[in-house]
Amino acid sequence: MNQQKYGITGTQLKLIGIILMVFDHVHQMFYYAGAPLWFGMLGRLVLPIFLFMAAEGFHYTRDRKKYMLRLLIGFWLMNVLTFIFSRVFPLESVVLMNNVFGTMLLSTMMMSMIDSLKEKKFLKAILMLVLPAIPTVLFLLFLNTNPMLAVYSSMIFPSFITVEGGFLVVILGAVLYLFREKRIIQYIAILLVGLISTGFNFTNLFSGNHQWMMIFSIVLIALYNGQRGKGSKYFFYIFYPAHIYILYVMSYVYTTFFLK
Template sequence: MKKKAGLSSMALKWIAVISMFIDHLGVVLAGTLSYEVCRGMRIAGRLAFPIYCFLLVEGFYHSSDIKKYLLRLGVFALISEIPFNLLLTGGISYPQYQNVFVTLFIGLLLLYLYNRFLANVQPIYAIMTFVSMLCLAFVLKCDYGAEGVLIIFLFYFFRFRPVPMFISVGLVLVLMGGIEPFALAAFLPIAFYNEERGRYLPKGKTMQKRYQYFFYWFYPVHLIALSCFRYFVLR
């Protein structure tokens, strides 16, 4: 079977991971490097979240078991909370802000419930679910907040209509202000998505699972590593 031109989901994951790492490294190096350099690193990191949201929606459509998908996100949201707090504040507790896995979990839960209610011809419940998940993200103060969950929903709602999808998501990013409009650059790699998993996936179901979990574990592990770097090297 001939490989399609463009970027696979694996390639998009690597772009998101590298972008996220640069972003968080910019957080750690703030005060050590110049403001302009650290701001540039934070701007480069804006690519990560839209790509993760887009891939979450693709995972929703292609996953054989959404409940297991939700469980994975929920577990890693819990695992990542202390590492996230350590990087953000240097302490283990910070209830004012939650890690991005919480945002992704709420977003996937919204897609699961919304789609289920629509399938059962219960549009009122679908709308109520949409509103309640946005409120939940706002109350929990998860990374990117209710806007982040809205972005996930827009990628889902306009999945087969790329022009309104990019316009609506772009509008949310612009309205978020700050450096978030720079996340519009993520539309370029997303536009080249070829709907393939990636040619370099290892053979065998067990190996593929391990490779998949690398991207889950990378988030809390790199947060811990960067926190240790700041504490032991930059002090």
């Protein structure tokens, strides 16, 4: 991607995404206490931004295996921490199920599949598709007969239908990578996913059915100047789970000791 003199760097774009993400999770953890709905609306811009930057990062990283391994470790760690926190601090009003690492991992696997197909490494391409397909099939098979087994299978390895955003968002990540040199096509892809996310129900777009607001991420992505910028690549891996569990515990404390 051509670098531009003006605009924002990848680090700055990620920081904007992180700020919007915090607003979103404040709404998630404190909606019952009156956290405004527009906090959650701001959060709809986050996932397209992170998928866009994942496509950039996957293209430029020196070791793609380590890149995906970090996401897998993050996925496992959050599953364990979520299990612990939700039982030590049980909350009826908040469901703790955040784990965007799974979405990012499957998206990068689809990116790897694209490269493998281009390089005619068909066995590797099939592997990238089959690995997440297995827990997807297991989830569907056991969903009605053994729900817990279905859940645990998708905790070992992320599946297409249980990750945040679902299959559609994973595909969006792959498309953003495939057309990373063609911004217009990337914007159209985000617009299409935003349209599909409405379920073609346009009656309450500003009162609950606001996933479509991801389309506004296009404005921020358009400002990206193609430069990485300075910053720690491990910051997100630490901040993302940390702020979620801090907010969750704060919500538990509020409901337990103050909301009575």
